Amino acid sequence: MLELIWLVPALPLAGFLTLVAFGRRLGEPLAGWLATAAAGGSFIATVLVFIGLLGEDGHSRQFQQVLFDWIPLGSLKVEAGFLVDPLSITMALFITGVGSLIHLYSIGYMHGDEKFSKFFIYLNLFLFSMLMLVFGNNLIITFLGWEGVGACSYLLISFWHTRESAAVAGKKAFVTNRVGDWGFMVGTFLLWTTIGTVTYAEIGPAAHALTSTTGTAVSLLFLVAAAGKSAQLPLYVWLPDAMEGPTPVSALIHAATMVTSGVYLLVRLNPVLTDDALTVVAIIGAATALFAALSAVAQHDIKKVLAYSTVSQLGYMFLAIGSGAYVAAIFHVITHAFFKALLFLGSGSVIHGMHDEQDMRKMGALRALMPITAGTFIVGWLAIAGVPPFSGFWSKDEILLAAWEKSPVLWVVGLVTALLTAYYMSRQVFLVFFGEARWSEEGDHPVHPHESPWTMWVPLAVLAVAAVAGGAMNLPLVADWLVLEHFLEPVFEHGHLHHFTSSTGTKVGLAVVSVVAGLIGISFAAGAWLLRKISTNKLEPEFLENAMYVDAAYAKVVGGPGQKGFDMFAAFDSNVVDGAVNGAGRVVQMVGRFIQPAQSGYMRQYAIGIALGGLALVIWLLTGVV
């Protein structure tokens, strides 16, 4: 069944092509159902491939399918091929699974939008690109997918491009991601020139040949790439703005799948990563986690909270990679995909029910009116807050343990982040679903909150189940229960997978501390926002609401001295470069006019030309001189 792998990306591609050709004619809701069917088919194909892979022996679980040799130039041999191994199949399972649910959800959410079919064209294209990214058997194919998901991301952020802010946000995402792409490309070139291959299966065995300096350079370049795509400091600024896109897009692309591709890339390249580079990754991850959690504390927009929360959780994943705990990183990628997609879709359901209202200050007491949304949202909240036995607890706990073994300082940062996470998520839940209603069914802006249609709540329910039970993939207490770790282990054959050394007592102690931290965060939020026992005046400082003014500072630099620099480049380009090019053109034109008379149109002159040319050739060949 492994041979079916080509079907996995082929189905969304087929859906995309069909919709490009007939999407408008199919219209609503057929276009949406077709796209959903393509995504669902892709999920089924992934499951079949997964079953096929399980049939193989533990350490030979690696299957490559080469479609054709793509670029056979010189020593650079690039195949268009797929690599099926535990890592790629794990990623693909939740990408297609969560992806299918979000496709289904979008049918309800995008109801009535005039660009309904276009939305699903992008969604299918995104899914195809994401699968190419994950399944590509070399860096070049991954890069194609990387650019593909990026393009879909920009297109979907500015999907409602008549809205000025949406257009600007799309542009911002594009520009910021270029920095990451630079890292990806230079890293690929450097890897190719030093070890002569860009194919994953060959990188592993060849990686030991890298000197530590080159290895660190390569690692850091790919870190730049990953930081751009996965919104790490200092390149995170585009992700909060990306919330301008439709909510299903925020859930699929900007929470569950695309933003984790940086994590995937680093885990995939684990044989290359050096210890020095890993320390940098850990520090950036921890700093991002804390910084974004602080920023999330004071947001008013329901989606902005989730956006900063996503950045913060991605920081956790980087922290895990930096600590060498790749399995923990992937574990958190999966559980995060479940609960964050759930939270985003839930927020979308709220926004839908509140007639496009996104400000949490104008919500409240929605629990009774939207029972399914509220119930599932609460599950997502408990999962992200790290309450056992919800999935988020297990994956976060593993990361904190890895951080502890790397350095207690990192652990403290992670713990504070966990406390903050529990706090801001509780604040959100209490503001939206509990307390008194801060909206009214009458007045200037009448609102009639209502539960969403089944296409929207079914995905919520499925994701809620996954968010509860997802932790079962990797339970730490008994070695045999570490299913995910045993499954992924072959991927790290050539790298240095961190194995936990702490005693059981330490493990339990750390877990208890993190649970307590989470409970403190929840209780504090309950006191402030539910029971209103604590004054909330100073809990939303402007400094944090504006995310510590980092964005504003960027804007100032880019708009001020940056603008001058760009103008200088533009002037250089239009005067010197264009001047040189146009000048060359003009010189050539002058030469052309000079020799133009030879092309007189008279046959006798042409004949003489031929004869003279022939004579010159004969003389030259005979004597060696003209």
Next chain:
Amino acid sequence: MFAQLTQFESPPVDFFSLTPLFILVGGAVVIMLVTSLSPRPIPGWFSTAVSVAASAGAAVVAMVLWNDVRESGPYSTVSDAIGIDGFSLFFTVLVSLGVIATALVGDAYVRREHIAAPEFHALLLTAATGAIVMASANDLVVMFIGLESLSIGLYILAAMQFRRPHGREAAMKYFVLGAFSSAFLLYGIALVYGTTGSTSLIVIRERTSSLGAMVSPSELLIVGIALLLVGFAFKVAAAPFHFWAPDVYEGSGSPVSGFMASVAKAAAFAGLLRVVVVALGANEGDWAVPLAVLSAISIIVGAVMAITQNDVKRMLAFSSVGHAGYILVGVQAATAEGMSSALFYLFAYTFMVIGSFAVVSVIGWDNGHPIERYEGLAKRRPWLAGAFTVFLLAQAGVPMTAGFVAKFLVIKSAVAEEIYWLAILAMVASVITAFMYLRIVMAMWARDADVDDAPRLAVAPATAFVVAAAVAITLVYGIIPDSLIEFTRDAVPALVAGN
């Protein structure tokens, strides 16, 4: 006397190997017979259909033979006069595809210009037969016969637009200058025969390589090589033997110009590779550097002259001179890699140029093809403008098109032989010519073009098909060139005697 006649033994002929030729000639005969004998007038599409069917049949048979050759090796037939190897079969396929494309584009063209369809298609088929004979010839005389069958067909095709003054002038020029250059070639053949004692390429190669001392330093052989070079350089339109090309391309009907720039050029290159590079390979020291110089002159002249033109057809003609120069970059390397890169270039260029001239044919106009006519084409016919953009960018050598891979491969083969000056020249010139191609592209996509009173353009389905197929080929081999590269690697000529 009769007794003597019975002693004449005809050489053994492997008829199956010659089937592509028979099919093409048969197609021409069928067209002429049916249209002359039928009591009622036969519609134009009949000739087109026969033409396309015959070429498709020839291509299919060639692919079958290709399989045989891959399995049991190349061989010769008709007393070693015709070689069946990867090289000749590659050109059989290429020429057949060129004829199919030209016939389909020509269908609408002959109707619009009131040209006799049967003659047009019959001449295409006979000219194509000549082209294939050139690519398969293992004998200088057979080669010359092929060349003349091709040329005579082309002379008449060029003259078919005789109602236009430009057309008459172009045909006349092409005929006289073509005959003039054929004389050079014939002299060259005579001198090579005189010094080596044979017209068989197989024998010539043996004698020039093993008995180097006997013929080498024979001045007559060297003069013969020089004259052969002149003859072939004329046919491929390499500078300074290119003067005819702009006038003839401009004056002939656009489909015919496309045919000349693709099929006729390919056949002439096939002759050059077979005779000079392979059969006279031992004399590489004599012809390699002159070929490199011809290549450089062609690239420069093509680039410089194309920029000064204002007529799109003349631009394409001069760019065709430049492309001949680029192909020569691969030829002068005189290695297997160089030859296969030249074949790749010819294949890629065939579809770019036929597609370009198909677009030109649609735009068509009585008084030349000034670039102003293309302004705002994107507004009137976005798909057509898009296709032409692809062809022009491919000719400029933009990545992701077959044109880029082609340029890359020929330049790489020159670098491998350490002929850096030519590689650098080729790269610089490709930037200069990009200026000219982009001028047309920018004209087409100009935003402020006034297209309100422009006439409606009718694109016949057959033409649209050719344009679409050419775009597909140009892009597919630009993105995944691997299979075509493999194909050209197997198509390096082999001169072997016997079956």
